[in-house]
Amino acid sequence: MGANRSRIVKWYLSFFLSERTATVSAVLALAMMPIVLYFGALAGTLDLAETYDLIIRFLLVATLLHSIRKHRLLLMQAATVGLLFCMLCAQSQYSLRELVGADTETYITMGLQGFIFLAGELMVLFVQSLVCVDHFVVHVARRRGATRLFVNRAAILFLLALLVVQLIIAPTLSFGHAYVLHVWTLHLDELVIFVLLMCAELILMVDSKALVEE
Numbered sequence: 001m002g003a004n005r006s007r008i009v010k011w012y013l014s015f016f017l018s019e020r021t022a023t024v025s026a027v028l029a030l031a032m033m034p035i036v037l038y039f040g041a042l043a044g045t046l047d048l049a050e051t052y053d054l055i056i057r058f059l060l061v062a063t064l065l066h067s068i069r070k071h072r073l074l075l076m077q078a079a080t081v082g083l084l085f086c087m088l089c090a091q092s093q094y095s096l097r098e099l100v101g102a103d104t105e106t107y108i109t110m111g112l113q114g115f116i117f118l119a120g121e122l123m124v125l126f127v128q129s130l131v132c133v134d135h136f137v138v139h140v141a142r143r144r145g146a147t148r149l150f151v152n153r154a155a156i157l158f159l160l161a162l163l164v165v166q167l168i169i170a171p172t173l174s175f176g177h178a179y180v181l182h183v184w185t186l187h188l189d190e191l192v193i194f195v196l197l198m199c200a201e202l203i204l205m206v207d208s209k210a211l212v213e214e
Contacts, residue, residue, distance in 0.1 A: 013202070016195075016198050016199050016202045017199070017202055017203065017206070018199075019068065019069060021195065021199055022065060022068045022069075022196055022199040022200075023065065023069070025192040025193070025195040025196040025199070026061050026062070026064065026065035026192075026196050027065075028192045029057075029061050029189055029192045029193045029196060030058060030061055030062065032185055032188060032189040032192070033054050033057065033058050033189060035185050036054060036182065036185045036186050036189055037051065037054060039178055039179075039181045039182035039185055040182045040186075042178040042181075042182070043176060043178035043179040043181075043182045044178075045179060045182060046182075049093070050090075053086065053089070053090050056082075056086055057083070057086050057087075057090075057193070060079050060082045060083040060086060061083065061193060061196065063075065063078075063079040063082075064076065064079035064080060064083060064196060064197075064200055065196070067079055067200075068199065068200060068203065071203075073203075073204065073207055076200055076203065076204060077204060079200075080135070080197060080200045080201070080204070081135070083193065083197060084128075084131065084132045084135060084197065085132065087128060087190065087193065087194075088125075088128045088129060088132055091121075091124060091125045091128055092125055094121065095121045095122055095124070095125045096125070110173060110174055113169050113172045113173065114173060114174075116165075116169055117166065117169045117170065117173060120162055120165055120166050120169065121166070123162055124159065124162050124163065124166070127155055127158055127159045127162065128159065130151075130155050131152070131155045131156055131159065134151055134152045134155060135152065135201070152201060152205075153198075153201070153202070156194060156197065156198045156201065157198075159194055160191060160194055160195065160198075163187055163190055163191040163194070164191065166187050167184060167187050167188060167191065170183050170184045170187065171184060
């Protein structure tokens with residue numbers, strides 16, 4: 001049991017501390033953004049706010065990748081904070097305005113998959129909020145207890161699992177084909193961005209721990 005746990009931890013660290021993982025996830029995230037814009041325009045749901053959000057997201061992902069490859073910790077911290085808030089703002093707009101505020105009944109009447117999708121979006125918003133708060137507690141307030149570090153990593157892993165669930169459910173929703181593709185590509189983009197953010201979080205944790213030990 002202990003040996004299996006040790007192998008899982010080693011795989012987890014080697015995967016998320018790998019520059020290759022960060023590079024692949026960042027490239028996928030950047031490549032997905034024009035596709036998100038295309039399907040959003042095709043579905044007629046794209047507005048200036050979402051376009052602006054994707055532009056800022058593009059710049060922050062590129063900056064975060066650059067900081068990871070060059071190991072510039074201050075820039076990495078700034079890009080991580082910016083990207084976390086950018087993702088949180090976009091998710092709050094989608095969950096609280098478009099879903100809960102205007103279209104709750106539409107999702108409920110779809111049946112179980114509609115209800116799960118709506119609940120999943122609200123859960124994604126909650127976990128993103130937790131990740132943002134915990135990031136500031138760990139890296140800004142410098143309270144790096146074992147529990148807080150565990151919560152930070154577990155929350156992002158749980159968020160990745162939630163996004164996978166949303167990717168599975170989205171194609172079953174009874175919306176127009178273009179809108180479903182827009183939602184699906186948007187969530188796929190979010191998934192790879194949070195893989196990139198997990199890489200940055202682990203690098204920052206490892207370096208801050210080494211700094212304290214010195």
